Amino acid sequence: MFLALFIGLVVLLIIVDYLNRRRHNEIFKQNGIKSFTYLPIIGSAHHFVNVSPNDFLQFTSEVFEKYGNTCSLWLLNRATVLTADPMVLEPLLSSQKVLKKNSLYGLLDSWLKEGLLLSNGPKWHSRRKTITPTFHFKILEEFVQVFEQQSNIMMDALKEKADGETVVNLYPFVCAMALDIIAETAMGVKINAQLQPNFPYVKAVRTVSAIFAERFIAPLQRFDFWLRLTAPRRFQQLQSNIALMHDFTGSVIEQRRAQLEQSIENNTRKDEATDTLLHDDVGCKKRRAFLDMLLQAKIKGQPLSNSDIREEVDTFMFEGHDTTTSGISFTCYLLSRHPAVQQKVFEELRAVIGDDKQRAMTLYDLQALQYLECVIKESMRLYPPAPTIGRHIEEDVYLGDKLFPANTNITILIYHAMRNPDYFDDAEQFIPERFSADADRKINTFAYVPFSAGPRNCVGQKFAMLEMKSTICKILRHYELLALGKEVRPIANIVLFSATGVNMGLRPRKYI
Template sequence: MLLVIILTSWFILVRDWQECNIPGPLPLPLLGFAHNLIMIKPSGFLPLLHRFKMEYGDAFRVHLFHNPYVILSHPKYVEPLVSHSELITKGRSYSFLRPWLGDGLLTSTESIMGVSIEAQTNSESEYVKAIETVAKIVSLRMRNPFAGEETIFRLLRHKKAQDEALGVLHSQTQKVIKMRREELKNVNKSGVNEQSDNGIKNKHDFLDLLLLSTIDGKKIDDQHVREEVDTFMFEGHDTTTSGISFTLYCLAKHPEMQEKILEEQRRILGQNLDRDPSYVDLKEMKYLELVIKESLRMYPSVPLIERLMVKDTEIAGLKLRKGTSVLVNIMEMHRHPELYDNPFEFRPERHDTASANSAKNAFSWLAFSAGPRNCIGQKFAMMELKITVASVIKNFTVLPVDVEEPGLCAELILRSEVGVNIKLKPRNKTC
């Protein structure tokens, strides 16, 4: 019987592999390509994708068990995918996030909730540690197909660790929701369109909007509010943290760019560099934005995104059958030599649309994704990045540290397994 199962699996996989017009390694019976991922470390996953891209090209295919995956790393394939109005279903890997985020915006920052969890002042907080635990486990399930199988996962020690961490995360979120509901009740707030005593329409943070809004005359229930709050609490701080860290890392190697940023700050803010920039001021920080975009090109906070084909589809000549998960390798595309001259050189002017050196295709840079499922918080994230990086540069000279390069890991968010190391030297503000 086992032999029959193996032979049947082999026949199905080989037939699928032969009929597909996308190159890739020959799958093994039952396993497909899964055996290559059993022991792979977080820092080895992106290099593995790079190796297969070099061998098979900008679009290649692998099977994890009998599940087909296609990996894309060129805008000629990526643009029609992410801009398609119907191909918006997130890939099967996102299902691993559902125990945490439910059917929130990511799967179907701290300040937008009106509540602080003090993550910056307490890196050992239970909440911060719980997010780190869940992120590592979800990342493991995404890259290891065996851990991705629910039956196997329930037998692993990671299941208990995930349940304990989710208990912390959901408890914190529910406490925030309950506290804010009570506060709104105490001040007699019942709707989002109410005005203050002077006739000016009240402004609300994101959590207030969720608690005060109605759908078909009914308030949004606590579970759906919790799912959206969990999504924004995660998406709003981890991605920005990655962006800030790698931007400062890049600037540490380029003191001349730090001086340009400082000069831009003086021009916009005057000699009083200590004042908080306004929204208009932030929009004027053009050079700083180019620096941030170049950092996000080389170190995208989200290095991979995924879509699930819910019907047989053809994109840019690629035949994708129903059930195929398509990964967009943003990291690989951002470093593609056909798209960026000397891609490992840090050159902010690449993103100046008036420059002859700017990217040839608008979809060559996808740090915030694109199309109907692009990042809802990208403008807010860019403001956070500008404020934080500008503040650091105004107060410190950023210096490199003579240690090993960042060991890049795709753990939902781009991280370094050895940390992102820099030195900060206080500036003499009288100069």
């Protein structure tokens, strides 16, 4: 009797599973989208059993070779489309109907809540409209000073390794510098990540980022209940460090709001009210930060609450250090492996600012470095800081001439899209000149999307480009980059990094 009931239940589940998948499968077939084979209940999960995080990019490359640049699969009961096709990216990223991020982003909810990265609908629209002006030209001009000061600290840290023989993994040095930069520009505070790596907030950011990276590439760990069950200490570590970060940013916001209110009451300039110490190790600066502008912003006539502002500040902190770290590190790696390109960048740099290594660069100097910009763009084409992005289709929608059904996740493999030989000649080669204004072949806008595209493109891309330019210039003014150490082995995580480090040698730069 029990066996019969069990068999009947299994058959019922299989029938329900089939009916739930049928419409999606029919639409995908009509659109000519090939699909992974799947099993009842578990979907296509068995295809990923032997795929390690280190192998994911190679695995997806083989998938696209077999199934085409757009294919479908089932992750448990979730219909998922994988694509690296610019013909799909254009209508998808341009669409006002497909603005919601896919379910993977939910991993970050406990840290970022409903900040700009994760919010949807009217909340996202109002926040985007409020935050975009904070990246105004005049604001960015002030931030160049922060880039300069923090990169000077990194130059001192690299000095003892710059003997032309020592293999240097540049990534952790750049990461600490980028964390200092985003803390000062987003919150207006110095956390001294480069000089005081054990400061609690710095350790918390690194710990939480590492745990989220692990969860992103381990499917079962994406579920809180599973992490709590199998790694309770790790789960508690995650929760306690997120709480520490929230407390820190919350205290900064409260103090800056009090200063702003006091300055208004005293009818003084806001900037004169930022000269206090928040902590023995954290000092406020007489410079506007994103936080100051958010404190004065209003949505529908109402100021943002402290929790609203904390969501955005936490989002800035998350998005604003690992991505630029990846971009800077991989660009320097490529320069170390292409000395002729490195020399051309250095000559352009000398032509713009001369030979004084101590001269501070200005926003206008950075904008004048057009060849360096081509180099950075080409580096991000080969090694995009955000190798994948995702969207969720909530209702049936036509993207181009193809119907995509409701309740479908779409994962966009930017890494593969930007290496597509149909859109880039010698796609695997490092050729910065392809981005020059007089290049023979113009770049398709939706074949090159390192900052995404459309309504949900990266709001901080100008900030990121300036930071990358400033830091790379600083490194090249002081050091020649040499091809030493292991080659990179890129891993597609929340942010692209290398399993082998981003290695090179450094030799003190000689001006002739």
